[in-house]
Amino acid sequence: DVYNVAAFSFVPSRVSTRDDRSLLHNPRRSAPAKSHSILSMKATSPPPYPVRVTVMGGGNFGLALASVVAKRGVPVTLLVRTEEVAEEINENHRHPRYMTDIALPRTVRATANKKTALSDATYIIHAVPVQYTREYLATVKDEIPANVPILSASKGIETSSLGFMADILKECLGEDRSYAFLSGPSFAREICEGVATAVVIASEDLMLADDLAELMAGEDFAVFTSRDVIGVEVGGAVKNVIAIAAGMCEGLGLGTNAMSGLVTRGCGEMRRLGIYLGARPSTISGLSGVGDTFGTCFGPLSRNRQFGYRLGKGETPEEIRASMTEVAEGVDTSIALVKMIKKRCKGYRLDLKYPILFGVAEIIEGNMKPLEGLKGLMNFPTRMENYDERF
Numbered sequence: 183d184v185y186n187v188a189a190f191s192f193v194p195s196r197v198s199t200r201d202d203r204s205l206l207h208n209p210r211r212s213a214p215a216k217s218h219s220i221l222s223m224k225a226t227s228p229p230p231y232p233v234r235v236t237v238m239g240g241g242n243f244g245l246a247l248a249s250v251v252a253k254r255g256v257p258v259t260l261l262v263r264t265e266e267v268a269e270e271i272n273e274n275h276r277h278p279r280y281m282t283d284i285a286l287p288r289t290v291r292a293t294a295n296k297k298t299a300l301s302d303a304t305y306i307i308h309a310v311p312v313q314y315t316r317e318y319l320a321t322v323k324d325e326i327p328a329n330v331p332i333l334s335a336s337k338g339i340e341t342s343s344l345g346f347m348a349d350i351l352k353e354c355l356g357e358d359r360s361y362a363f364l365s366g367p368s369f370a371r372e373i374c375e376g377v378a379t380a381v382v383i384a385s386e387d388l389m390l391a392d393d394l395a396e397l398m399a400g401e402d403f404a405v406f407t408s409r410d411v412i413g414v415e416v417g418g419a420v421k422n423v424i425a426i427a428a429g430m431c432e433g434l435g436l437g438t439n440a441m442s443g444l445v446t447r448g449c450g451e452m453r454r455l456g457i458y459l460g461a462r463p464s465t466i467s468g469l470s471g472v473g474d475t476f477g478t479c480f481g482p483l484s485r486n487r488q489f490g491y492r493l494g495k496g497e498t499p500e501e502i503r504a505s506m507t508e509v510a511e512g513v514d515t516s517i518a519l520v521k522m523i524k525k526r527c528k529g530y531r532l533d534l535k536y537p538i539l540f541g542v543a544e545i546i547e548g549n550m551k552p553l554e555g556l557k558g559l560m561n562f563p564t565r566m567e568n569y570d571e572r573f
């Protein structure tokens with residue numbers, strides 16, 4: 183039975199110091215909170231409602247985040263697409279396709295039944311790739327209770343709308359709900375292996391970010407909070423495109439000088455775009471910006487970097503796409519990013535302001551080879567090293 187899980191043990195630490203706003207994100211907060219005021223409870227008392235988390239998306243990152251929550255003693259349900267996958271997870275505590283060597287915490291329960299998974303969730307984590315999100319949410323939205331907050335873990339820009347996850351979620355699930363966004367250098371495999379990881383959770387509703395940080399943080403999972411949703415989303419989307427470029431650099435057989443120069447200039451383009459869209463520069467320098475760019479460009483686990491590496495080795499985007507079983511968000515995002523920049527950023531010769539981002543898109547669209555892209559970057563006219571001006 184998916185619900186036969188031990189009682190949760192999560193009690194937000196701030197419960198004893200704030201008023202009953204800790205019920206703010208509980209779907210039942212309109213219930214008679216005063217009659218069992220949490221202010222009168224000891225910190226070790228269970229809160230007056232059961233906390234249950236549902237993770238939508240049983241791919242690598244859905245599994246990793248479900249594991250994080252389960253390790254904190256909070257019941258977690260993984261909503262997967264087929265009963266076969268659910269049975270495999272419930273019986274053998276492994277996913278049949280993703281990270282098959284990783285044993286999940288035994289309290290991670292899976293189901294393919296949307297109603298069962300979603301109807302009484304306190305928080306819902308969204309870990310479905312960006313390009314499938316709209317279609318996916320259409321199939322679950324009727325089962326998601328009105329005021330349950332959503333934590334998005336997906337990174338990228340939708341090709342059809344040119345929107346970030348915040349835009350897509352609000353359009354699909356309503357403006358009134360609270361949303362939060364988790365990002366930072368956080369490879370699913372390392373999280374599952376319990377290797378120290380630091381992420382940031384951003385929300386316009388800082389109390390929600392605090393609650394989620396409290397819920398998820400543990401000795402191997404550090405969580406910082408932020409209000410800068412656009413900054414965190416720009417970092418998450420752009421870093422995957424820079425990682426494709428870094429992979430190409432590797433595939434072309436270039437050295438440390440080239441890689442360091444490329445990643446630094448790529449972070450400059452991220453900073454320029456972020457500032458233009460209203461991000462705080464410090465967010466771009468943080469975990470979700472430069473931090474995740476380092477992880478994805480230099481670490482061995484990135485699928486985006488792998489995609490770029492194969493491009494650098496001479497494979498075509500179509501060949502690589504056809505053989506990949508996991509998502510490399512930067513591929514579609516790169517096309518969307520260029521369109522979004524052209525639409526939202528005013529200025530002359532935007533390709534000169536974002537040569538790496540525009541170059542990767544050209545290569546993915548088949549209009550240019552990686553080596554030509556490199557030559558283009560190296561033949562740029564001399565200019566000031568300045569990332570701060572809007573244009």
Ligand SMILES: NC(=O)C1=CN([C@@H]2O[C@H](COP(=O)(O)OP(=O)(O)OC[C@H]3O[C@@H](n4cnc5c(N)ncnc54)[C@H](O)[C@@H]3O)[C@@H](O)[C@H]2O)C=CC1
Pocket residue numbers: 239240241242243244263280309310311312314317318335336337338368369370371507508509511
């Ligand atoms: N894997 C990682 O280490 C990290 C991933 N992320 C982000 O998390 C998001 C999810 O990525 P992963 O879990 O790694 O992807 P994945 O490729 O491992 O899994 C994809 C998931 O999407 C589902 N899916 C595939 N096609 C679908 C469709 N048409 N409709 C609905 N669902 C579909 C699959 O069933 C699976 O659950 C991405 O935005 C990624 O950038 C963020 C941080 C780390």
Ligand SMILES: O=C(CO)COP(=O)(O)O
Pocket residue numbers: 337366367368369370422425474477478483484485486487509510511
């Ligand atoms: O976002 C990630 C790590 O923070 C995962 O990157 P890839 O999707 O390139 O594997």
